Amino acid sequence: MSASTVHTTPVGTLITVAPTGAEHAKADVPNLPVTLDELVRTARDCEAVGAGMIHVHIRDADTRPTLDLGLLKETVAALRAETGLVVQLSTGGAVTDHERDRLRVLDAMPDSASCTMGTVNFGDDVFMNRWEFIVELHERMRERGIVPEYEIFDLGQLASLRRLLDRHGPPAGGHVHVDLVMGVPGGMPGDTETLVAALRLLPEGASFSATGVGRTAIPVMLAALSAGGHLRVGMEDTLSYARGERVKDNAQLVARAAGLARIAQRPPLPAADVRELLGVRATG
Template identity: 75%
Template sequence: MTGTLITVAPTGAESSKAAVPALPVTIDELVATAKECEALGAAIIHVHIRDDAAEPTLDPGRLRDTVAALRQSTDLIIQLSSGGAVTDPEAARLAVLDAGPEMASCTMGTVNFGDAVFLNRWDFIVDLHTRMAERGIVPEYEIFDLGQLTTLQRLLDRHGLPYGGHVHVDLVMGVPGGMPGTAEALVACHRAIRDLPEGTTFSATGIGRTTLPVMLASLSAGGHLRVGMEDTVTYAKGRPVESNMQLVARAVGFAQLAQRPPLTTTEARELLGVPAR
């Protein structure tokens, strides 16, 4: 396909509602954001949830309610984060799959995450990958550093292809402690991706001020895009993001300039091996 797969990551686990009032944290806010972004051209929503105090949570009941609400209101592919917050235990992260998402993230290694550590042990990665295959959930393999692509190759060699048979990775770039959000780093990853199974696709995410260079480099290399207020809360220097819709609209504009218009949700499902509803 020659189009662009656009994922919106609207909330994340890092920013507070007090500091970023536009952040969608309730189910109603998340559904409204999802509908707006789908209308513009997003095909996937990458979901973190918050509790009644707007703090990050992996509460099983709230996860199930969120998935149900998004499924009822949109045709977006629902991708839950299995990362949660960096403090979440492995058991709670595995239990995310019980909420029945169509996709879930699967991070390929441990990384320094600012002043914290995002822990992803090999055995945990294998368990997450295996459970997704058993439950018919398509993984998005999240890559925070170049060596994690080698870990992904090892995983696939030892434990087989994911459910649906298609390998899709997301390059998360610009995290303090991970790979830089530069065109040079993306090119290095692009070369390594060629060693993965034929047909592997990638999206790229630029954190903070790396959003624009990563977006342009990904489109130039034939990659796809993830944008949203999880990854940046500044639209331009000194200008806060007003909504996730604003970030999706910019990504859509760049994709159209590259003559790679956004994929529909139906086309995205075909590309990723996600079954139609």
């Protein structure tokens, strides 16, 4: 076969935006998107500057974190109608949410959902993820064709992921994708040494994104890009753009990540390519 007929897949970067989270109060962060209209507008703006997936937490009418199934279904439908983004729902919710409510998130039938691989101290709180709960999340996602993103807060959770896959089989879509959540007080630090250690423990063939919380955002982005990884950014994870400068909006964070990805010669992947990468099923 001549060189002119060889097909090569473009190398790019999956950029996930996590715009809201469950930790920040709207009263303290007025520009945090908490209503459905704000979330959809944020999603459109972030897709325009390079996001391929959105990691969603929702709020109720009083701006408090909620896992209300009706609101989740409405949110998934609106994001699909108004954007091409891969829609990923958080099954973590807030640290106080009950397991049954977290499992019910899957009934909203997103493209993807998070699956945290272990319990972790989360600041002054405890984010509980029992082994039996993790297994049930994994299996329910496979039954529904929802692609998991395995959230890793500490290195030992990568050993748990290997155990999960060995005992319970591959995820929906067949591809293992991991998000390394770094810099959470109580979890693994957000530095290059820890990221390199985590990569040695990834399951064979897995892809990874990395999230740097707070001031670790930029070091983690740079380290992840240098190692061939993908990125998650957003106001869930950081409210500071630079020293003494607050984040204007989520699109500002996505645009910076997209610029760094282009400098690394791995430009942002459009949503269609993200679906192919992760094995997301067709909708509609």
